[in-house]
Amino acid sequence: MWETLQSKARAVKARRMIDLFDDRRAQEFSINAENLLFDYSKTNIDTETRRDLIALAQEAGWAQKRDAMFAGEAINITERRAVLHTALRRASGPLVVDGQDVMEGVLATRHAMLRFAEKVRTGMFQGQGGKITDVVNIGIGGSDLGPVMAVQALHPYADGPNTHFVSNVDGAHVHDVLSGLNPETTLVVVASKTFTTIETMTNAQTAYDWMAQAVPNPADQFAALSSAEEKTSAFGIAPERVFGFEDWVGGRYSMWGPIGFSIAISIGSFNFRAFLNGAEAMDNHFTTAPDLENLPLMLALIGIWHAQCCGFETRAVLPYEQRLLRLPAYLQQLEMESNGKSVQMNGEPVDVGSGPIVWGEPGTNGQHAFYQLIHQGTRVIPCEFMVAKEGHEPHLAHQHQLLQANCLAQSEALMLGRDFETAKHIAQAKGFEGDELDRQAKHRVFAGNRPSTTLIYPQLTPYVLGQIIALYEHRVFVEGVILGINSFDQWGVELGKELATALGPILSGQIDPSDKDGSTQQLVAHLKS
Ligand code: F6P
Numbered sequence: 001m002w003e004t005l006q007s008k009a010r011a012v013k014a015r016r017m018i019d020l021f022d023d024r025r026a027q028e029f030s031i032n033a034e035n036l037l038f039d040y041s042k043t044n045i046d047t048e049t050r051r052d053l054i055a056l057a058q059e060a061g062w063a064q065k066r067d068a069m070f071a072g073e074a075i076n077i078t079e080r081r082a083v084l085h086t087a088l089r090r091a092s093g094p095l096v097v098d099g100q101d102v103m104e105g106v107l108a109t110r111h112a113m114l115r116f117a118e119k120v121r122t123g124m125f126q127g128q129g130g131k132i133t134d135v136v137n138i139g140i141g142g143s144d145l146g147p148v149m150a151v152q153a154l155h156p157y158a159d160g161p162n163t164h165f166v167s168n169v170d171g172a173h174v175h176d177v178l179s180g181l182n183p184e185t186t187l188v189v190v191a192s193k194t195f196t197t198i199e200t201m202t203n204a205q206t207a208y209d210w211m212a213q214a215v216p217n218p219a220d221q222f223a224a225l226s227s228a229e230e231k232t233s234a235f236g237i238a239p240e241r242v243f244g245f246e247d248w249v250g251g252r253y254s255m256w257g258p259i260g261f262s263i264a265i266s267i268g269s270f271n272f273r274a275f276l277n278g279a280e281a282m283d284n285h286f287t288t289a290p291d292l293e294n295l296p297l298m299l300a301l302i303g304i305w306h307a308q309c310c311g312f313e314t315r316a317v318l319p320y321e322q323r324l325l326r327l328p329a330y331l332q333q334l335e336m337e338s339n340g341k342s343v344q345m346n347g348e349p350v351d352v353g354s355g356p357i358v359w360g361e362p363g364t365n366g367q368h369a370f371y372q373l374i375h376q377g378t379r380v381i382p383c384e385f386m387v388a389k390e391g392h393e394p395h396l397a398h399q400h401q402l403l404q405a406n407c408l409a410q411s412e413a414l415m416l417g418r419d420f421e422t423a424k425h426i427a428q429a430k431g432f433e434g435d436e437l438d439r440q441a442k443h444r445v446f447a448g449n450r451p452s453t454t455l456i457y458p459q460l461t462p463y464v465l466g467q468i469i470a471l472y473e474h475r476v477f478v479e480g481v482i483l484g485i486n487s488f489d490q491w492g493v494e495l496g497k498e499l500a501t502a503l504g505p506i507l508s509g510q511i512d513p514s515d516k517d518g519s520t521q522q523l524v525a526h527l528k529s
Contacts, residue, residue, distance in 0.1 A: 001052060001055055001056045001059055002056070002308070002309075002352055004052055005049070005052055005053065005056065005305070005308075005309045006308075006309050008048075008049055008052065008309070009305070009309040009310045009311070012044050012046070012049075013044075013310075015044060016448075016449055017042060017043065017044050017415050017449055017451070018415060018416060018449075020041075020044075020046060021041070025041050026039065026041045028041075028047075029041035029043070029045065029050075031293055031294075031295050031298060033285050033289065033293065033295045034281060034285065034467070035457065035458050035464070035467075036295065036455060036456070036457055036467065036471075037455070037456040038295055038298070038299070038453065038454075038455050038456075039453065039454045039455075039456075040298065040302055040453045042411050042414070042415045042451060042452050042453070042454075043302060043305070043306075043382075043451040043452075043453065044310075044449075044451060045302065045305060049305065050292075050301070053301040053304065053305055054291050054292070054297075054301065056301075056304070056482060057291075057297060057300070057301060057478065057481070057482055058291075060481050060482045060484070061481070062297065062478050062481045062482065065477075065481045066286065066287065066474075066477070066478075066481075067287070069082075069083050069084075069086070069477065070086055070283075070287060071097070072084050072087075072095065072097030072098070072102065072248070075486075075488070076248075076250075076486060076488035076489060077345060077486055078486055078489045078491070079247075079488070079489050081247055081248050081488070082097060082248040083248060083250065083253075083488050084097070084102065084246070084248040084249065085248075085249050085250065085253035085254065085256060085257075085473070086280075086283050087102055087103060087106050087248075088106060088110075088245070088249060088254075088256035088257040088276075089256040089276040089277075089279040089280045089283070089466070089470070090103060090106070090280055090283075091273075091276070091277065091280060092107070093106075093107065102246070105246070106257070109243055109244065109245065109257065109258060110257070112243060113243040113257075113258050113261055113264065114264055114269040114272065114273075116223070116240075116241065116243070116261075117160075117261060117264040117265050117268075117269060117272075118268070118269055120132050120135065120160070120161065120187060120265060121160040121161065121265065121268060125187075127184055127185045127186065127187065127215075127221050128184050128215040128216065128217065128220065128221065129182065129183075129184020129185045129215070130184070130185055131185065132161050132185055132186070132187045133161050133162065133182070133185040133186070134161055134162045134163075134164060134181050134182070134185065134186045134187070135160075135161050135162070135163050135164070135186070135187045135188075135189060135262060135265045136163075136164045136165070136166060136177060136178070136181070136186060136187070136188050136189065136207065137163065137164070137165050137166070137189050137191050137261070137262040138165075138166045138167075138174075138188060138189065138190050138191065138200055138203045138204050138207060139165075139167060139190070139191030139192055139197075139200055139225070139259070140167040140168075140192075140197060140199045140200055141167075141197075141251055141252065141333060141337075142193075142250065142251025142252035142253070142254050142255075142259070142333065143191040143192055143193065143197075143200065143225070143251060143254070143259055144165055144167040144191065145252070145326070145329055145330045145333050146252070146254070146255030146259065146260070146330055146469075147163075147165065147191075147255055147259065147260060147261075147262045147263050148165045148167075148326050148330075149324075149326035149327055149329070149330040150255060150260070150263045150275070150465060150469075151163050151165075151262060151263055151266045151267075152323055152324075152325060152326055153321075153323045153324055153326075153327070153460055153465050154263070154266070154267050154271070154275075154323075154460070154462055154465060155323055156392040157266075157267040157268075157271045157461075157462060158266045158267055159266075159267070159268065160265045160266050160267070160268060161187075161265060161266075163262045163265055163266045164177045164181070165177070165262070166178075166203050166207070167199065167200075167203075168199065169198065169199035169202055169203065171206070173203070174203045174206050174207065178206075178207060178210050182214075183210060183211045183213070183214035183215060183221070184214055184215055186211070186221065187221055187222075187223060188204070188207045188208075188211065188221060188222050188223075189222075189223045189224070189225060189261055189262065190204045190222065190223070190224045190225070190226070190232075190235070190237070191224075191225040191226070191259055191261070191262075192224075192225070192226050192228075193226060193227050193228075193245070193249075193251055193254065193259075194226070194227070194228055195224070195226045195227075195228035195231035195232055195235075196228070196231070198497070198500075198501070204222075204235070208222070208235075218236075219235070219236035219237055219238070220238075222235070222236070222237045222241070223237065223241040223242070223243075223261070224237045224241065224242045224243070225242075225243050225244075225258040225259050225261055226242065226243075226244060227244045227245055227246070227247065228244075229242060229244060243257075243258035243261065244258065245257045245258055245259075250488050250490075251490075252333050252334050252337055252338065253334075253473060253488075255469075256276060256279060260272065260275075263275065267462060271462045272462070274461065274462040274463045274466070275462035275463065275465060275466040276466060277463055277466065278461075278462065278463035278464055278465065278466025278467040278470070279466035279467065279469060279470035280466075280470075281463075281466075281467060282295075282296070282466070282467045282470035282471050282474070283470060283474075286470075286474045295471055296471055296474030296475045296477075296478060297474075297478055299453075299471065299472075299475040300474075300475045300476075300477075300478035300479045300482070301478075302382075302453060303315065303355075303356070303475065303479050304479060304482055304483075306356075306382040306451065307353060307355070307356040308352040308353055308483070310380070311353075312356070312379070312380050312381065312382050313353075313356060313357060313379070314356055314357040314358070314359060314379075314381055315356050315357075315358055315359075315381065315382045315383070315384060316358075316359055316360045316366075316374065316381050316382070316383045316384065317331055317358060317359070317360035317384045317386075318360050318361070318362070318363050318366055318383055318384065318385050318386070318407075318410075319360070319362050319363070319385075319386045319387070320362065320363040320364070320385065320386065320387035320388075320403050320404070320406065320407040321362060321386065321387065321388060321460055322362050322365075323460060324362055324386075324460070325361075325362055327360070328358065328359060328360035328361060330469075331358050331360075331472060332358050332359070334472060334473065334476055335355055335356075335358045335472075335476050336355060336357070336358060337490050337492075337493070338355070338476045338480060338485075338487035338488070339354055339355025339476060339479055339480050339483065339485050339487055340354050340355055340492060341354055341355075341485050341486070341492065342354055343485075344483070344484035344485060345484055345485070345486050346484065348484075350483055350484065350485060352483065354483065354485070355476075355479060355480075355483070355485070360384075363385070363403070363406055363407055363410065364403065364406045367406065367410070371410070374414070374450070375413065375414065375446055375450075376446060376447070380450055380451070381450070382450075382451045382452065382453075383410070383411070383414060383450075383451075383452040383453075384452070384453050384455070385407050385410065385411055385452055385453065385454040385455070386454070386455040386456070386457065386468070387403065387404055387407040387454070387455075387456060387457075388400075388456070388457055388458065388459050388460055389456060389457070389458050389459065390458060390459045391403075391459070392459065392460070407454070408454075410452070411452040411454055413446065413448075414448065414450040414451070414452050415448060415449065415450065415451075415452070416446075416448050417445075417446035417447050417448015417449060417450075418444065418445060418446040418448070419445065420441060420442070420445050423441040423442070423443075423444035423445045424437060424438070424441040426441070426444055427440040427441045427444060455468070503520075503524075506524055507524060507527065507528065509528070513525075
């Protein structure tokens with residue numbers, strides 16, 4: 001099927017997408033799932049291609065593998081684990097895995113975590129200087145990106161203490177965050193599944209020292225979101241403020257459970273549950289919708305078509321929603337840590353290319369930065385637009401309309417482009433003539449025929465955010481299945497960690513760098529000079 005699809009991609013390369021449109025295309029190449037409209041008609045996918053793409057997914061056994069994931073089978077084969085982040089957002093049980101109802105633990109931990117969040121929010125849990133005014137989440141990767149993104153996205157619902165995030169081992173990060181806070185009314189939350197991540201543990205120690213200068217019992221103003229109980233208690237954090245999760249939750253899939261504590265602090269448990277409900281609704285859609293109407297499946301197939309069949313190496317995620325500023329960064333980890341791999345489950349190489357490079361920025365800001373390249377650069381970059389029907393600022397509805405107009409204009413411009421004749425008229429109107437007219441016109445030509453999809457959601461509520469994130473999680477899963485990749489390990493981050501550990505003593509002068517390559521030796525020498 002790969003060959004069929006790749007030769008189809010070559011065959012339709014010059015076909016104008018606009019010529020595919022008849023009365024029905026927009027509707028037939030869209031999915032209405034619950035409250036979401038996903039329009040993929042502005043792609044070069046026709047009925048036959050779509051059928052072949054679905055066949056490709058079926059050949060890969062996507063539905064069986066999906067069911068295996070939801071049932072708690074150990075599909076993460078390199079770490080010999082189940083993949084059950086979907087359990088973290090279920091409203092109720094049972095979910096029996098290996099003879100045990102895993103929902104009992106999930107629901108008990110959720111209850112305890114949300115209870116503690118409410119105690120902090122209401123002032124029932126106090127700092128040594130009174131009511132907690134600020135919560136600092138110290139974590140990195142999956143223990144940071146999701147909560148940062150969601151807290152920002154759901155700002156209109158924020159009515160709890162201020163939340164802050166420290167991730168980078170660069171001392172500037174922890175310094176800048178803590179220097180604006182009062183330790184007596186700050187709760188520090190160390191978010192680390194393993195409780196060994198060097199960045200997080202270094203920042204946690206710095207925060208502890210900062211706290212110790214101001215309060216008699218610094219550990220009393222610490223909580224932990226971690227599975228490593230022995231390590232959290234060695235750090236001095238009382239067990240009632242430690243919220244753990246099972247090893248079947250991967251870091252980048254973990255914000256639905258205890259790692260979402262800072263989200264719950266910010267928006268409260270009612271809204272946090274709505275966030276989970278939205279994700280669970282997407283899970284239900286993913287597990288029950290027929291292939292043609294299955295949103296995560298189709299989003300994945302469009303991704304496969306563009307990256308593996310057409311050879312477009314990157315994709316841009318362009319939310320027309322300022323509060324989704326950190327969505328692209330979040331999706332970078334979700335997609336690239338999951339599918340940025342060159343070995344298949346069976347040990348064979350991934351011969352059609354790994355998952356694509358994901359990047360983006362909210363519109364309209366991106367329009368004034370990199371859209372030039374999207375429209376007129378030599379590479380085709382499939383764009384994924386998203387926009388809300390309604391904003392949260394009814395008094396600024398005219399601005400929201402302008403935002404929507406810009407979003408729709410971009411996908412239209414990408415598809416239609418502007419031909420030489422039209423460009424010539426424009427240049428003529430500016431007063432150019434003769435050779436200069438042609439030259440000027442060439443700069444104003446847009447090749448067009450560039451694919452994009454548009455997702456319209458009602459409003460960026462906690463429920464809708466849950467839906468969108470679960471949609472992308474499942475898209476990554478299906479793409480991984482089709483590529484034969486294990487989307488749930490991350491061996492690619494290990495080597496750099498090991499070498500950084502070895503370079504520490506070299507930089508501090510304890511060890512001689514002579515066994516390092518010439519470039520590394522030179523860089524070390526320069527840093528130490
Ligand atoms: O970067 C690798 C990684 O393992 C991510 O997958 C994970 O989200 C992050 O580090 C943080 O891990 P932990 O929560 O154990 O500190």
